[in-house]
Amino acid sequence: MREFDLIDWIRSQTRLDPRAVPVGPGDDCAVVRVGGEDLLVTVDQVLDGVHVQLAACGPQAVGRKAMARNLSDIAAMAGTPLAAVANVALPRDFPDDDAKAIYLGLRAGGDAFRCPLVGGDIGVWDGALCVGVTVLGRPTPAGPVLRSGARPGDALCVTGALGGSWRSGRDLTFTPRIHEALALAAACELHAMIDLSDGLSRDLGHVCRESGVGAEILATRVPVHPDAGGLDAALSDGEDYELLFALPPGRADALERDGVLGVPVTRVGTITAERNVTLVHPDGSREPLIPHGWEHGT
Protein backbone atom coordinates (compact mmCIF):
# COMPACT_ATOMS: atom_id res chain seq x y z
CA MET A 1 0.00 0.00 0.00
CA ARG A 2 1.31 3.39 -0.88
CA GLU A 3 1.49 6.27 1.56
CA PHE A 4 -1.35 8.15 -0.12
CA ASP A 5 -3.62 5.08 -0.22
CA LEU A 6 -3.08 4.60 3.49
CA ILE A 7 -3.86 8.27 4.10
CA ASP A 8 -7.08 7.89 2.08
CA TRP A 9 -8.04 4.89 4.18
CA ILE A 10 -7.30 6.81 7.39
CA ARG A 11 -9.41 9.71 6.18
CA SER A 12 -12.26 7.30 5.45
CA GLN A 13 -12.05 6.08 9.05
CA THR A 14 -11.96 9.55 10.56
CA ARG A 15 -15.08 11.07 12.10
CA LEU A 16 -14.36 14.43 13.68
CA ASP A 17 -16.61 16.98 15.33
CA PRO A 18 -16.19 20.05 13.07
CA ARG A 19 -16.80 22.35 16.01
CA ALA A 20 -13.78 20.89 17.81
CA VAL A 21 -11.65 20.02 14.77
CA PRO A 22 -12.58 22.21 11.78
CA VAL A 23 -9.87 20.59 9.61
CA GLY A 24 -8.72 17.00 10.09
CA PRO A 25 -6.28 14.79 8.17
CA GLY A 26 -5.67 15.66 4.51
CA ASP A 27 -4.52 19.27 4.50
CA ASP A 28 -1.11 20.75 5.25
CA CYS A 29 -2.15 21.29 8.87
CA ALA A 30 -5.03 20.20 11.02
CA VAL A 31 -7.09 22.94 12.66
CA VAL A 32 -8.18 22.44 16.28
CA ARG A 33 -10.35 24.81 18.30
CA VAL A 34 -8.71 25.91 21.57
CA GLY A 35 -11.00 28.10 23.60
CA GLY A 36 -12.24 30.56 21.02
CA GLU A 37 -9.18 30.28 18.79
CA ASP A 38 -8.22 28.15 15.82
CA LEU A 39 -4.91 26.38 16.26
CA LEU A 40 -2.88 24.92 13.37
CA VAL A 41 -1.15 21.60 14.05
CA THR A 42 1.25 19.86 11.69
CA VAL A 43 3.64 16.93 12.07
CA ASP A 44 6.40 15.71 9.77
CA GLN A 45 9.34 13.45 10.26
CA VAL A 46 12.79 13.21 8.73
CA LEU A 47 14.17 9.68 8.38
CA ASP A 48 17.83 8.97 7.70
CA GLY A 49 18.12 7.28 4.32
CA VAL A 50 14.78 8.63 3.09
CA HIS A 51 14.49 12.37 3.61
CA VAL A 52 18.15 12.95 4.45
CA GLN A 53 21.49 11.17 4.23
CA LEU A 54 22.92 11.84 7.68
CA ALA A 55 26.43 10.74 6.78
CA ALA A 56 26.52 13.26 3.94
CA CYS A 57 24.72 16.26 5.39
CA GLY A 58 25.54 16.02 9.10
CA PRO A 59 23.25 16.18 12.12
CA GLN A 60 22.61 19.91 12.27
CA ALA A 61 21.18 19.93 8.74
CA VAL A 62 18.87 17.07 9.73
CA GLY A 63 17.49 19.04 12.64
CA ARG A 64 17.09 22.16 10.57
CA LYS A 65 15.29 20.33 7.80
CA ALA A 66 12.95 18.57 10.23
CA MET A 67 11.87 21.94 11.61
CA ALA A 68 11.75 23.71 8.24
CA ARG A 69 9.53 21.06 6.62
CA ASN A 70 6.94 21.66 9.30
CA LEU A 71 7.22 25.42 9.08
CA SER A 72 6.58 25.06 5.36
CA ASP A 73 3.29 23.32 6.22
CA ILE A 74 2.37 26.24 8.47
CA ALA A 75 3.21 28.59 5.59
CA ALA A 76 0.93 26.58 3.31
CA MET A 77 -2.02 27.60 5.53
CA ALA A 78 -0.75 31.21 5.72
CA GLY A 79 -0.14 30.60 9.41
CA THR A 80 2.21 32.07 11.98
CA PRO A 81 4.25 29.50 13.92
CA LEU A 82 3.76 29.42 17.66
CA ALA A 83 5.82 26.56 19.11
CA ALA A 84 7.31 23.18 18.26
CA VAL A 85 8.04 19.87 19.96
CA ALA A 86 10.24 17.06 18.64
CA ASN A 87 10.69 13.33 19.09
CA VAL A 88 14.15 12.09 18.28
CA ALA A 89 15.25 8.45 17.98
CA LEU A 90 19.05 8.34 18.18
CA PRO A 91 21.16 5.41 16.98
CA ARG A 92 22.96 3.70 19.86
CA ASP A 93 26.43 5.20 20.40
CA PHE A 94 25.42 8.38 18.60
CA PRO A 95 28.09 10.99 19.49
CA ASP A 96 27.03 13.53 22.11
CA ASP A 97 28.05 16.42 19.92
CA ASP A 98 25.94 15.08 17.07
CA ALA A 99 22.90 14.83 19.34
CA LYS A 100 23.48 18.42 20.39
CA ALA A 101 23.88 19.43 16.74
CA ILE A 102 20.44 18.01 15.94
CA TYR A 103 19.00 20.18 18.69
CA LEU A 104 20.91 23.22 17.41
CA GLY A 105 19.58 22.56 13.90
CA LEU A 106 16.02 22.34 15.18
CA ARG A 107 16.58 25.56 17.10
CA ALA A 108 18.12 27.35 14.13
CA GLY A 109 15.20 26.34 11.94
CA GLY A 110 12.67 27.50 14.51
CA ASP A 111 14.40 30.61 15.82
CA ALA A 112 14.40 32.11 12.32
CA PHE A 113 10.61 32.24 12.59
CA ARG A 114 10.18 32.83 16.33
CA CYS A 115 9.07 29.25 16.76
CA PRO A 116 10.52 28.03 20.06
CA LEU A 117 11.23 24.37 20.71
CA VAL A 118 9.22 23.86 23.90
CA GLY A 119 9.55 20.14 24.52
CA GLY A 120 10.64 16.82 23.18
CA ASP A 121 11.30 13.15 23.66
CA ILE A 122 14.65 11.46 23.14
CA GLY A 123 15.10 7.73 22.72
CA VAL A 124 18.10 5.58 21.88
CA TRP A 125 17.75 2.44 19.80
CA ASP A 126 19.49 0.08 17.40
CA GLY A 127 17.80 1.81 14.44
CA ALA A 128 18.71 4.82 12.36
CA LEU A 129 18.06 8.48 13.11
CA CYS A 130 14.42 9.57 13.09
CA VAL A 131 13.43 13.15 13.91
CA GLY A 132 9.71 13.92 14.19
CA VAL A 133 8.57 17.50 14.68
CA THR A 134 5.14 18.90 15.52
CA VAL A 135 4.58 22.61 14.99
CA LEU A 136 1.65 24.63 16.32
CA GLY A 137 0.60 27.83 14.63
CA ARG A 138 -2.08 30.46 14.36
CA PRO A 139 -4.02 31.22 11.21
CA THR A 140 -4.55 34.73 9.90
CA PRO A 141 -7.66 36.49 11.23
CA ALA A 142 -9.36 35.53 7.94
CA GLY A 143 -8.83 31.86 8.82
CA PRO A 144 -6.52 29.18 7.49
CA VAL A 145 -5.99 28.90 3.74
CA LEU A 146 -6.97 25.34 2.82
CA ARG A 147 -6.31 23.12 -0.17
CA SER A 148 -10.02 22.90 -0.84
CA GLY A 149 -10.99 26.43 -1.86
CA ALA A 150 -9.78 26.67 -5.48
CA ARG A 151 -12.48 27.83 -7.93
CA PRO A 152 -12.77 27.55 -11.71
CA GLY A 153 -11.14 30.56 -13.33
CA ASP A 154 -8.67 31.10 -10.48
CA ALA A 155 -5.13 31.87 -11.47
CA LEU A 156 -2.58 29.29 -10.29
CA CYS A 157 0.71 30.77 -9.14
CA VAL A 158 3.93 29.50 -7.62
CA THR A 159 6.70 31.23 -5.71
CA GLY A 160 10.32 30.71 -6.71
CA ALA A 161 11.61 28.11 -9.16
CA LEU A 162 11.13 24.36 -9.16
CA GLY A 163 13.11 21.18 -9.56
CA GLY A 164 16.50 19.75 -8.63
CA SER A 165 16.13 20.51 -4.93
CA TRP A 166 17.31 17.15 -3.69
CA ARG A 167 20.23 16.85 -6.09
CA SER A 168 21.50 20.34 -5.36
CA GLY A 169 20.98 20.23 -1.60
CA ARG A 170 18.37 23.00 -1.57
CA ASP A 171 16.14 20.55 0.34
CA LEU A 172 18.49 21.18 3.30
CA THR A 173 18.77 24.95 3.05
CA PHE A 174 15.39 26.19 1.83
CA THR A 175 13.63 29.00 3.65
CA PRO A 176 10.05 28.14 4.61
CA ARG A 177 7.77 30.66 2.90
CA ILE A 178 6.19 31.85 6.16
CA HIS A 179 6.69 35.55 5.52
CA GLU A 180 5.74 35.29 1.85
CA ALA A 181 2.52 33.44 2.69
CA LEU A 182 1.53 36.09 5.22
CA ALA A 183 2.27 38.83 2.70
CA LEU A 184 0.23 37.04 0.03
CA ALA A 185 -2.68 36.53 2.42
CA ALA A 186 -2.59 40.23 3.29
CA ALA A 187 -2.36 41.34 -0.35
CA CYS A 188 -4.96 39.16 -2.01
CA GLU A 189 -7.78 36.70 -1.53
CA LEU A 190 -6.08 33.30 -1.46
CA HIS A 191 -8.61 30.63 -2.36
CA ALA A 192 -6.31 27.64 -1.85
CA MET A 193 -2.65 27.02 -1.07
CA ILE A 194 -0.23 24.12 -0.60
CA ASP A 195 3.52 23.85 -0.19
CA LEU A 196 5.36 21.99 -2.92
CA SER A 197 6.87 19.07 -1.06
CA ASP A 198 5.74 16.19 -3.29
CA GLY A 199 6.29 17.93 -6.65
CA LEU A 200 4.08 20.34 -8.58
CA SER A 201 2.21 17.60 -10.46
CA ARG A 202 1.30 15.69 -7.32
CA ASP A 203 0.63 18.68 -5.08
CA LEU A 204 -1.54 20.33 -7.72
CA GLY A 205 -3.45 17.05 -7.85
CA HIS A 206 -4.07 17.34 -4.10
CA VAL A 207 -5.46 20.87 -4.50
CA CYS A 208 -7.68 19.87 -7.43
CA ARG A 209 -9.02 16.79 -5.70
CA GLU A 210 -9.78 18.64 -2.46
CA SER A 211 -11.38 21.52 -4.35
CA GLY A 212 -13.33 19.36 -6.81
CA VAL A 213 -11.78 21.14 -9.77
CA GLY A 214 -9.17 20.61 -12.49
CA ALA A 215 -6.35 22.74 -13.86
CA GLU A 216 -4.43 23.63 -16.98
CA ILE A 217 -0.70 24.23 -16.61
CA LEU A 218 1.17 25.99 -19.41
CA ALA A 219 4.45 24.18 -19.96
CA THR A 220 6.28 27.36 -20.92
CA ARG A 221 5.19 29.09 -17.73
CA VAL A 222 6.62 26.60 -15.24
CA PRO A 223 9.62 28.28 -13.57
CA VAL A 224 12.37 25.68 -13.99
CA HIS A 225 15.16 26.02 -11.45
CA PRO A 226 18.71 26.12 -12.85
CA ASP A 227 19.42 23.05 -10.67
CA ALA A 228 16.66 21.08 -12.40
CA GLY A 229 17.38 18.95 -15.44
CA GLY A 230 14.38 20.40 -17.27
CA LEU A 231 10.62 20.69 -17.22
CA ASP A 232 10.00 17.12 -16.06
CA ALA A 233 12.14 17.68 -13.00
CA ALA A 234 10.38 20.96 -12.24
CA LEU A 235 7.02 19.21 -12.43
CA SER A 236 7.95 16.14 -10.43
CA ASP A 237 11.02 16.40 -8.24
CA GLY A 238 9.43 17.68 -5.09
CA GLU A 239 11.09 19.10 -1.97
CA ASP A 240 10.86 22.59 -3.49
CA TYR A 241 9.02 23.95 -0.44
CA GLU A 242 7.67 26.76 -2.59
CA LEU A 243 4.02 27.81 -2.43
CA LEU A 244 1.39 26.87 -5.00
CA PHE A 245 -1.76 28.96 -4.66
CA ALA A 246 -5.03 29.79 -6.38
CA LEU A 247 -6.45 33.29 -6.39
CA PRO A 248 -8.83 35.46 -8.40
CA PRO A 249 -7.16 36.08 -11.79
CA GLY A 250 -7.33 39.85 -11.54
CA ARG A 251 -4.56 39.91 -8.93
CA ALA A 252 -2.14 37.60 -10.72
CA ASP A 253 -0.57 40.13 -13.10
CA ALA A 254 0.42 42.49 -10.31
CA LEU A 255 1.87 39.61 -8.30
CA GLU A 256 3.89 38.42 -11.27
CA ARG A 257 5.23 41.91 -11.80
CA ASP A 258 6.09 42.62 -8.18
CA GLY A 259 6.78 39.20 -6.69
CA VAL A 260 6.39 38.87 -2.94
CA LEU A 261 9.04 40.09 -0.52
CA GLY A 262 11.65 39.76 -3.23
CA VAL A 263 10.63 36.23 -4.24
CA PRO A 264 9.41 35.80 -7.83
CA VAL A 265 5.81 34.78 -8.40
CA THR A 266 4.83 33.04 -11.64
CA ARG A 267 1.38 32.34 -12.94
CA VAL A 268 1.64 28.78 -14.21
CA GLY A 269 -1.96 28.12 -15.17
CA THR A 270 -5.65 28.28 -14.43
CA ILE A 271 -8.16 26.31 -12.37
CA THR A 272 -10.86 24.65 -14.50
CA ALA A 273 -14.31 23.30 -13.75
CA GLU A 274 -13.46 20.21 -15.76
CA ARG A 275 -11.63 17.99 -13.31
CA ASN A 276 -8.64 16.84 -15.32
CA VAL A 277 -5.20 18.25 -14.71
CA THR A 278 -3.66 19.03 -18.08
CA LEU A 279 -0.27 20.18 -19.29
CA VAL A 280 -0.51 22.47 -22.35
CA HIS A 281 2.54 22.59 -24.62
CA PRO A 282 3.56 25.60 -26.74
CA ASP A 283 2.27 23.92 -29.91
CA GLY A 284 -1.15 23.63 -28.33
CA SER A 285 -0.88 19.89 -27.70
CA ARG A 286 -2.25 18.72 -24.38
CA GLU A 287 -1.40 15.81 -22.13
CA PRO A 288 -2.65 14.71 -18.75
CA LEU A 289 -0.31 15.90 -16.00
CA ILE A 290 0.19 12.59 -14.23
CA PRO A 291 1.54 12.87 -10.71
CA HIS A 292 4.80 11.03 -10.56
CA GLY A 293 6.51 13.12 -7.95
CA TRP A 294 8.08 12.20 -4.71
CA GLU A 295 6.23 9.61 -2.69
CA HIS A 296 8.31 8.39 0.18
CA GLY A 297 6.13 5.33 0.57
CA THR A 298 6.88 3.83 -2.83
Next chain:
Amino acid sequence: MREFDLIDWIRSQTRLDPRAVPVGPGDDCAVVRVGGEDLLVTVDQVLDGVHVQLAACGPQAVGRKAMARNLSDIAAMAGTPLAAVANVALPRDFPDDDAKAIYLGLRAGGDAFRCPLVGGDIGVWDGALCVGVTVLGRPTPAGPVLRSGARPGDALCVTGALGGSWRSGRDLTFTPRIHEALALAAACELHAMIDLSDGLSRDLGHVCRESGVGAEILATRVPVHPDAGGLDAALSDGEDYELLFALPPGRADALERDGVLGVPVTRVGTITAERNVTLVHPDGSREPLIPHGWEHGT
Protein backbone atom coordinates in the same frame (compact mmCIF):
# COMPACT_ATOMS: atom_id res chain seq x y z
CA MET B 1 25.67 10.81 27.23
CA ARG B 2 22.55 9.62 28.93
CA GLU B 3 19.09 10.77 27.97
CA PHE B 4 18.71 12.84 31.13
CA ASP B 5 22.10 14.52 30.72
CA LEU B 6 21.13 15.52 27.19
CA ILE B 7 17.81 16.88 28.46
CA ASP B 8 19.69 18.89 31.09
CA TRP B 9 21.93 20.33 28.41
CA ILE B 10 18.92 21.19 26.24
CA ARG B 11 17.27 22.91 29.18
CA SER B 12 20.44 24.91 29.77
CA GLN B 13 20.26 26.09 26.14
CA THR B 14 16.59 27.02 26.27
CA ARG B 15 15.52 30.64 26.68
CA LEU B 16 11.75 30.99 26.48
CA ASP B 17 9.47 33.98 26.91
CA PRO B 18 7.37 32.98 29.93
CA ARG B 19 4.43 34.98 28.63
CA ALA B 20 4.36 32.84 25.48
CA VAL B 21 5.62 29.58 26.95
CA PRO B 22 4.90 29.40 30.70
CA VAL B 23 6.39 25.90 30.94
CA GLY B 24 9.16 24.66 28.65
CA PRO B 25 11.18 21.42 28.55
CA GLY B 26 11.47 19.46 31.79
CA ASP B 27 7.91 18.79 32.91
CA ASP B 28 5.42 16.18 31.73
CA CYS B 29 3.99 18.68 29.24
CA ALA B 30 5.01 22.06 27.96
CA VAL B 31 2.51 24.89 28.40
CA VAL B 32 2.01 27.32 25.51
CA ARG B 33 -0.25 30.37 25.50
CA VAL B 34 -2.77 30.35 22.65
CA GLY B 35 -4.84 33.51 22.62
CA GLY B 36 -5.88 33.82 26.23
CA GLU B 37 -5.65 30.08 26.97
CA ASP B 38 -2.99 27.76 28.27
CA LEU B 39 -2.40 24.76 26.05
CA LEU B 40 -0.63 21.59 27.19
CA VAL B 41 1.69 19.95 24.66
CA THR B 42 3.44 16.62 25.12
CA VAL B 43 5.32 14.31 22.77
CA ASP B 44 6.49 10.73 23.27
CA GLN B 45 7.62 8.04 20.91
CA VAL B 46 7.43 4.26 20.96
CA LEU B 47 10.39 2.49 19.33
CA ASP B 48 10.31 -1.17 18.37
CA GLY B 49 12.89 -3.01 20.45
CA VAL B 50 12.98 -0.35 23.17
CA HIS B 51 9.49 0.52 24.37
CA VAL B 52 7.72 -2.37 22.65
CA GLN B 53 8.54 -5.67 20.98
CA LEU B 54 6.41 -5.47 17.86
CA ALA B 55 6.78 -9.14 16.98
CA ALA B 56 5.43 -10.14 20.38
CA CYS B 57 2.69 -7.58 21.00
CA GLY B 58 1.45 -6.82 17.49
CA PRO B 59 0.90 -3.46 15.79
CA GLN B 60 -2.37 -2.44 17.43
CA ALA B 61 -0.82 -2.61 20.89
CA VAL B 62 2.04 -0.41 19.66
CA GLY B 63 -0.39 2.25 18.47
CA ARG B 64 -2.40 2.08 21.64
CA LYS B 65 0.67 2.36 23.85
CA ALA B 66 2.05 5.30 21.84
CA MET B 67 -1.19 7.19 22.46
CA ALA B 68 -1.61 6.10 26.08
CA ARG B 69 1.91 7.16 27.10
CA ASN B 70 1.14 10.68 25.96
CA LEU B 71 -2.26 10.73 27.61
CA SER B 72 -0.51 9.74 30.82
CA ASP B 73 1.63 12.87 30.49
CA ILE B 74 -1.52 14.95 30.10
CA ALA B 75 -2.90 13.24 33.23
CA ALA B 76 0.29 14.15 35.09
CA MET B 77 -0.61 17.84 34.64
CA ALA B 78 -4.28 17.16 35.55
CA GLY B 79 -5.15 18.07 31.97
CA THR B 80 -7.95 17.16 29.60
CA PRO B 81 -6.81 15.86 26.21
CA LEU B 82 -7.88 17.84 23.18
CA ALA B 83 -6.33 16.27 20.07
CA ALA B 84 -3.38 14.21 18.89
CA VAL B 85 -1.15 13.90 15.84
CA ALA B 86 1.27 11.08 15.04
CA ASN B 87 4.37 10.47 12.96
CA VAL B 88 4.86 6.85 11.97
CA ALA B 89 7.96 5.36 10.34
CA LEU B 90 7.01 1.99 8.85
CA PRO B 91 9.52 -0.71 7.94
CA ARG B 92 9.62 -1.35 4.19
CA ASP B 93 7.17 -4.10 3.16
CA PHE B 94 5.17 -3.60 6.35
CA PRO B 95 1.82 -5.35 5.76
CA ASP B 96 -1.10 -3.03 4.97
CA ASP B 97 -3.22 -4.56 7.68
CA ASP B 98 -0.50 -3.97 10.24
CA ALA B 99 -0.26 -0.31 9.24
CA LYS B 100 -4.01 -0.02 9.65
CA ALA B 101 -3.78 -1.79 13.01
CA ILE B 102 -1.34 0.85 14.26
CA TYR B 103 -3.86 3.51 13.33
CA LEU B 104 -6.65 1.58 15.02
CA GLY B 105 -4.53 1.25 18.16
CA LEU B 106 -3.84 4.98 18.19
CA ARG B 107 -7.54 5.60 17.71
CA ALA B 108 -8.56 3.17 20.44
CA GLY B 109 -6.15 4.80 22.87
CA GLY B 110 -7.40 8.27 22.04
CA ASP B 111 -11.11 7.58 21.64
CA ALA B 112 -11.27 6.29 25.21
CA PHE B 113 -10.50 9.84 26.32
CA ARG B 114 -12.18 11.83 23.56
CA CYS B 115 -8.81 12.64 22.08
CA PRO B 116 -9.21 12.57 18.29
CA LEU B 117 -6.29 11.82 15.98
CA VAL B 118 -6.40 14.90 13.77
CA GLY B 119 -3.33 14.46 11.59
CA GLY B 120 -0.15 12.58 10.96
CA ASP B 121 2.82 11.78 8.82
CA ILE B 122 3.66 8.36 7.43
CA GLY B 123 7.05 7.38 6.08
CA VAL B 124 8.50 4.09 4.90
CA TRP B 125 12.13 3.21 5.47
CA ASP B 126 14.61 0.41 5.94
CA GLY B 127 14.49 0.88 9.71
CA ALA B 128 12.24 -0.49 12.42
CA LEU B 129 8.85 0.80 13.51
CA CYS B 130 8.82 4.21 15.21
CA VAL B 131 5.57 5.82 16.34
CA GLY B 132 5.75 9.36 17.68
CA VAL B 133 2.65 11.00 19.13
CA THR B 134 2.00 14.59 20.17
CA VAL B 135 -1.04 15.27 22.35
CA LEU B 136 -2.55 18.68 23.05
CA GLY B 137 -4.59 19.25 26.16
CA ARG B 138 -6.17 21.86 28.37
CA PRO B 139 -5.30 22.39 32.02
CA THR B 140 -7.89 22.69 34.74
CA PRO B 141 -9.11 26.24 35.42
CA ALA B 142 -6.71 26.30 38.37
CA GLY B 143 -3.83 25.81 35.94
CA PRO B 144 -1.54 22.89 35.17
CA VAL B 145 -0.15 20.83 38.03
CA LEU B 146 3.64 20.97 37.66
CA ARG B 147 6.48 18.89 39.04
CA SER B 148 7.89 21.94 40.79
CA GLY B 149 5.28 22.77 43.42
CA ALA B 150 5.98 20.21 46.18
CA ARG B 151 6.46 21.76 49.64
CA PRO B 152 8.08 20.44 52.82
CA GLY B 153 5.47 18.63 54.88
CA ASP B 154 3.38 17.61 51.86
CA ALA B 155 2.09 14.07 51.83
CA LEU B 156 3.37 11.99 48.91
CA CYS B 157 0.77 9.64 47.45
CA VAL B 158 0.56 7.22 44.55
CA THR B 159 -2.36 5.69 42.71
CA GLY B 160 -2.50 1.95 42.12
CA ALA B 161 0.33 -0.50 42.68
CA LEU B 162 3.84 -0.47 41.29
CA GLY B 163 6.34 -2.77 39.61
CA GLY B 164 6.44 -5.60 37.10
CA SER B 165 4.59 -3.67 34.41
CA TRP B 166 6.91 -4.58 31.56
CA ARG B 167 7.23 -8.26 32.50
CA SER B 168 3.48 -8.72 32.89
CA GLY B 169 2.46 -6.70 29.84
CA ARG B 170 0.64 -4.02 31.84
CA ASP B 171 2.78 -1.48 29.95
CA LEU B 172 0.60 -2.30 26.94
CA THR B 173 -2.80 -2.27 28.61
CA PHE B 174 -2.64 0.43 31.29
CA THR B 175 -5.33 3.06 31.51
CA PRO B 176 -3.95 6.61 31.57
CA ARG B 177 -5.05 8.24 34.82
CA ILE B 178 -6.81 11.14 33.08
CA HIS B 179 -10.06 10.81 34.99
CA GLU B 180 -8.35 10.12 38.30
CA ALA B 181 -6.12 13.18 37.92
CA LEU B 182 -9.10 15.41 37.21
CA ALA B 183 -10.92 13.98 40.23
CA LEU B 184 -7.87 14.54 42.43
CA ALA B 185 -7.46 18.11 41.19
CA ALA B 186 -11.12 18.78 41.95
CA ALA B 187 -10.97 17.18 45.41
CA CYS B 188 -7.74 18.62 46.79
CA GLU B 189 -4.96 21.10 46.32
CA LEU B 190 -2.33 19.24 44.29
CA HIS B 191 1.05 20.87 44.79
CA ALA B 192 2.97 18.67 42.35
CA MET B 193 2.31 15.63 40.19
CA ILE B 194 4.13 13.31 37.77
CA ASP B 195 3.26 10.08 36.05
CA LEU B 196 5.38 7.08 36.96
CA SER B 197 7.01 6.16 33.69
CA ASP B 198 10.66 5.95 34.76
CA GLY B 199 10.09 4.27 38.13
CA LEU B 200 9.13 5.73 41.51
CA SER B 201 12.73 6.34 42.60
CA ARG B 202 13.63 8.25 39.45
CA ASP B 203 10.34 10.10 39.03
CA LEU B 204 10.32 11.17 42.68
CA GLY B 205 13.83 12.47 42.07
CA HIS B 206 12.45 14.61 39.23
CA VAL B 207 9.76 16.09 41.50
CA CYS B 208 12.22 16.78 44.31
CA ARG B 209 14.78 18.37 42.01
CA GLU B 210 12.22 20.60 40.30
CA SER B 211 10.67 21.58 43.64
CA GLY B 212 13.96 22.11 45.49
CA VAL B 213 12.95 19.66 48.22
CA GLY B 214 13.66 16.11 49.39
CA ALA B 215 11.48 13.22 50.48
CA GLU B 216 11.21 10.30 52.84
CA ILE B 217 9.60 7.14 51.53
CA LEU B 218 8.46 4.48 53.99
CA ALA B 219 9.44 1.08 52.62
CA THR B 220 6.40 -0.62 54.12
CA ARG B 221 4.03 1.87 52.51
CA VAL B 222 5.07 1.34 48.89
CA PRO B 223 2.21 -0.51 47.14
CA VAL B 224 3.97 -3.44 45.50
CA HIS B 225 2.07 -4.88 42.55
CA PRO B 226 1.52 -8.67 42.56
CA ASP B 227 3.38 -8.75 39.23
CA ALA B 228 6.46 -7.16 40.79
CA GLY B 229 9.24 -9.30 42.26
CA GLY B 230 9.31 -7.18 45.42
CA LEU B 231 10.04 -3.72 46.76
CA ASP B 232 13.03 -3.07 44.52
CA ALA B 233 10.92 -3.68 41.42
CA ALA B 234 8.17 -1.43 42.73
CA LEU B 235 10.70 1.34 43.31
CA SER B 236 12.55 1.00 40.03
CA ASP B 237 10.76 -0.85 37.26
CA GLY B 238 8.94 2.05 35.64
CA GLU B 239 6.20 1.99 33.03
CA ASP B 240 3.60 1.93 35.83
CA TYR B 241 1.83 5.01 34.45
CA GLU B 242 0.37 5.63 37.88
CA LEU B 243 0.31 9.11 39.42
CA LEU B 244 2.71 10.34 42.10
CA PHE B 245 1.54 13.53 43.73
CA ALA B 246 2.22 15.87 46.63
CA LEU B 247 -0.57 17.53 48.58
CA PRO B 248 -1.23 19.10 51.97
CA PRO B 249 -1.08 16.25 54.51
CA GLY B 250 -4.53 16.92 55.92
CA ARG B 251 -6.19 15.48 52.81
CA ALA B 252 -4.13 12.31 52.55
CA ASP B 253 -6.02 10.19 55.08
CA ALA B 254 -9.37 10.68 53.36
CA LEU B 255 -7.82 9.90 49.98
CA GLU B 256 -6.25 6.72 51.34
CA ARG B 257 -9.58 5.64 52.78
CA ASP B 258 -11.67 6.45 49.72
CA GLY B 259 -9.26 6.08 46.80
CA VAL B 260 -10.12 7.94 43.65
CA LEU B 261 -12.74 6.67 41.18
CA GLY B 262 -12.20 3.14 42.46
CA VAL B 263 -8.41 3.28 42.21
CA PRO B 264 -6.50 2.87 45.47
CA VAL B 265 -4.44 5.77 46.75
CA THR B 266 -1.51 5.13 49.09
CA ARG B 267 0.46 7.64 51.08
CA VAL B 268 4.05 6.50 50.59
CA GLY B 269 5.91 9.30 52.34
CA THR B 270 6.47 12.96 53.01
CA ILE B 271 8.21 15.86 51.31
CA THR B 272 11.13 17.25 53.33
CA ALA B 273 13.00 20.55 53.30
CA GLU B 274 16.25 18.61 53.44
CA ARG B 275 16.96 17.73 49.83
CA ASN B 276 17.91 14.06 50.05
CA VAL B 277 15.52 11.36 48.95
CA THR B 278 15.55 8.66 51.61
CA LEU B 279 14.04 5.20 51.96
CA VAL B 280 13.07 4.42 55.57
CA HIS B 281 12.96 0.73 56.55
CA PRO B 282 10.68 -0.74 59.24
CA ASP B 283 13.61 -1.06 61.69
CA GLY B 284 14.21 2.66 61.36
CA SER B 285 17.32 2.28 59.21
CA ARG B 286 17.61 4.75 56.36
CA GLU B 287 19.25 4.60 52.96
CA PRO B 288 19.43 6.99 50.04
CA LEU B 289 16.81 6.16 47.43
CA ILE B 290 19.06 6.07 44.40
CA PRO B 291 17.28 6.32 41.08
CA HIS B 292 18.03 3.23 39.09
CA GLY B 293 14.80 2.98 37.20
CA TRP B 294 14.12 2.80 33.53
CA GLU B 295 16.25 5.06 31.38
CA HIS B 296 15.86 4.18 27.75
CA GLY B 297 19.05 6.00 26.89
CA THR B 298 21.35 3.74 28.91
